Amino acid sequence: MAKLQYYTAEALDKLKAELHHLKIQGRSDMAKQIAEARDKGDLSENAEYDAAKDAQGLLELKISKMEEIVANARVLDESTIDLSKVSIYSIVQIKNTKSGAVVTYTIVSEEEADLRSGKISASSPFGKGLLGKKVGDLAEIQAPAGKLEFEIISLTR
Numbered sequence: 001m002a003k004l005q006y007y008t009a010e011a012l013d014k015l016k017a018e019l020h021h022l023k024i025q026g027r028s029d030m031a032k033q034i035a036e037a038r039d040k041g042d043l044s045e046n047a048e049y050d051a052a053k054d055a056q057g058l059l060e061l062k063i064s065k066m067e068e069i070v071a072n073a074r075v076l077d078e079s080t081i082d083l084s085k086v087s088i089y090s091i092v093q094i095k096n097t098k099s100g101a102v103v104t105y106t107i108v109s110e111e112e113a114d115l116r117s118g119k120i121s122a123s124s125p126f127g128k129g130l131l132g133k134k135v136g137d138l139a140e141i142q143a144p145a146g147k148l149e150f151e152i153i154s155l156t157r
Contacts, residue, residue, distance in 0.1 A: 005069065005109045006076040006088050015073065015111065019066045022059065030056045069111065086130045086155060088122050094130070094150040097138070102153065107131070 007015070034056060037049035076089060086092050086107060093104045105120045107130065113121035121127050129141035130152070139150045 004072050004074055005111070006074050007109055007112070008089065009075050011109070011112050012070075012073050012075055015066065015070055019063065019070055022063050022066065026059050026063070030059055081157075083155070083157060084134055086133045086152065089157065091156045092130055092133075092152060093154040094139070095153050097149045097151055105130075 030052070033052040034049065037046060037052045040046060040048060081087055081089070088107050088109065091104060091106050093102060095102045103118075105118050105126070107122050107127055108119045110121045110123050113119055113124065122131060125143060126141055129139045130150075133139050133152050135152050135155050137152050139152065141148045141150065
């Protein structure tokens, strides 16, 4: 059974729009590709037809996964969040206790994660290590390079 994921209303709308696009436009485009490949001759020796059918299978798998994500998605009621500790959609500034480097991350759902824009997944090692911490707390995070320690400097929404 899939676990519940929390999203902002905007992020959930974006997921629903993408799913709708895949179901309508994606399936339509795929049907055209299969029809074009089928028109090119004997299906038993038609690599283009086989590739189109494989791509159709992958599209249907993606649609199925997205339907499950949307079905288990909930809009986060920000008024119920404890602002004193790190939770989903917190903007947290942390300092590496060894190097002194300071970075700011927003804790988001797995599908919204984008390290380049400073958004990390709540289910990632960093996200898990930061969740529940308060300003001044130390967070130990197991990274591929070893255990890292960060101090929570500030916390906002």
